[in-house]
Amino acid sequence: MKAVILPGYKKGYKVEELEEPKIGKDEVLVKVNKAALCYRDLLQIEGFYPKSKYPLILGHEMVGIIEKVGEDVREFKEGDRVTSMLFVPDWSCEYCKGGEEVYCKNRLIYAQELDGFFAEKAKLKANSLVRVPDGVSDDGAVIVPCVAAMVYRGLRKAGLKTGEVVLVTGASGGVGIHAIQVAKALGAKVIGVTSNENKAKIVSKFADYTIVGNKFSDEAKKIGDISIVIENTGTFTLEESLKCVRTGGKIIQIGNLDPSVTFNLRLGYLILKDISLMGHIGANKKDIEFTLNLVKEGKIRPVIGGEVSLEEFDKALELIKDKNRYGKILIKN
Ligand SMILES: [Zn+2]
Numbered sequence: 484m485k486a487v488i489l490p491g492y493k494k495g496y497k498v499e500e501l502e503e504p505k506i507g508k509d510e511v512l513v514k515v516n517k518a519a520l521c522y523r524d525l526l527q528i529e530g531f532y533p534k535s536k537y538p539l540i541l542g543h544e545m546v547g548i549i550e551k552v553g554e555d556v557r558e559f560k561e562g563d564r565v566t567s568m569l570f571v572p573d574w575s576c577e578y579c580k581g582g583e584e585v586y587c588k589n590r591l592i593y594a595q596e597l598d599g600f601f602a603e604k605a606k607l608k609a610n611s612l613v614r615v616p617d618g619v620s621d622d623g624a625v626i627v628p629c630v631a632a633m634v635y636r637g638l639r640k641a642g643l644k645t646g647e648v649v650l651v652t653g654a655s656g657g658v659g660i661h662a663i664q665v666a667k668a669l670g671a672k673v674i675g676v677t678s679n680e681n682k683a684k685i686v687s688k689f690a691d692y693t694i695v696g697n698k699f700s701d702e703a704k705k706i707g708d709i710s711i712v713i714e715n716t717g718t719f720t721l722e723e724s725l726k727c728v729r730t731g732g733k734i735i736q737i738g739n740l741d742p743s744v745t746f747n748l749r750l751g752y753l754i755l756k757d758i759s760l761m762g763h764i765g766a767n768k769k770d771i772e773f774t775l776n777l778v779k780e781g782k783i784r785p786v787i788g789g790e791v792s793l794e795e796f797d798k799a800l801e802l803i804k805d806k807n808r809y810g811k812i813l814i815k816n
C-alpha cells in the first residue's frame with residue numbers, strides 16, 4: 484500500500500510502497516477513504532515533534548471503512564464507517580474519568596507516537612474510534628475531529644450563549660470557515676475577518692458580517708459587543724482581537740501552533756479589560772459525536788479547497804501554503 488512516511492527526524496518525507504499493517508487484538512484495519520492535511524503535518528515534517536517514532540506515517544485526520552477487527556474488539560465490526568480522535572486515551576486516568584480525555588496523561592498521539600493516516604490503509608486502536616452516522620459524507624466527517632469538534636469544545640469552554648457575537652480571524656482557512664459554521668450552529672452572530680476580497684467571497688457565504696484586512700477592530704466593534712474571538716492566525720491579528728473583544732470577553736487562541744512564534748502582550752490591557760486569553764487544542768469523543776450530528780443536520784457543510792491523491796502529496800503541501808487558499812485540503816484514496 485502507498486503511504487506518506489517521514490523516514491527520520493528532519494529527514495523530509497516520501498511517498499512509499501509499504502506492507503499492509505498487521506493489527507493487534509485491540510486494533511482495527513481501516514481502508515482510508517479520505518484524509519485531511521493540517522498545519523500540524525507541516526510542523527511534523529519540519530521537526531517540531533522530535534520525540535516522534537520514526538519511520539512514521541504522517542496524517543491524523545481521516546475517515547474510512549473498517550476492513551478487519553482484532554479479536555478483542557467488540558464495539559466495531561467490518562464495514563463500519565469511522566473517524567478517530569487524534570490520540571488514543573487510556574480511559575482510566577483522572578482526566579479520562581472526568582470526561583476530558585483530551586488531557587489524558589497516557590495518551591498516544593497518531594502521527595507522533597503511533598502511525599498516522601496518509602496511507603491506503605491505517606491501523607487504529609479501537610478505543611479511539613468514533614462511528615460516522617449515516618447522512619454524513621466522507622468530506623463532512625473528515626473535518627470534524629481536528630477542526631469542527633475542536634472549535635465546538637473551544638466555544639463550550641468559553642461558555643458561548645445564544646445571540647452573542649463571535650469574531651473569527653483567518654476566516655477562510657480550514658479552521659476558520661468551519662469555525663464560523665460551528666458558532667452559528669450554536670446560535671452566535673458571526674463576524675468573519677479575512678485578508679483579501681477573493682477570500683471574502685467564500686467567508687460571506689457563511690458569516691453574518693465579513694471584514695477584509697488586518698485592521699478590523701473599529702469596524703467590528705460597530706457591529707456589536709464581541710464576546711468571543713476565535714483567533715486562528717495569531718500574531719498578525721491578536722492585537723486587533725484584544726482591542727475588539729468586549730470587556731470580560733474571551734479569546735480562544737487556536738493559531739499559530741509554531742512554538743517559536745512569540746507576541747508582545749500588554750498585560751495591563753488584558754487585566755483592565757478582564758479578557759480571558761485561552762489556549763485551546765483538541766476535542767473529546769463526545770465533542771466529536773456532537774459535531775458529527777451538526778454535520779448530519781446540515782448545520783456545518785465541509786468547505787474543501789482542494790483534493791489530491793497520495794502520490795500528489797507535494798501538491799497538497801503547495802495548496803496549504805497558498806495564500807489564496809480557502810477550506811480544507813483533502814487526500815483521497
Ligand atoms: Zn489536524
Ligand SMILES: [Zn+2]
Nearest residue numbers: 573576579587
Ligand atoms: Zn487518561
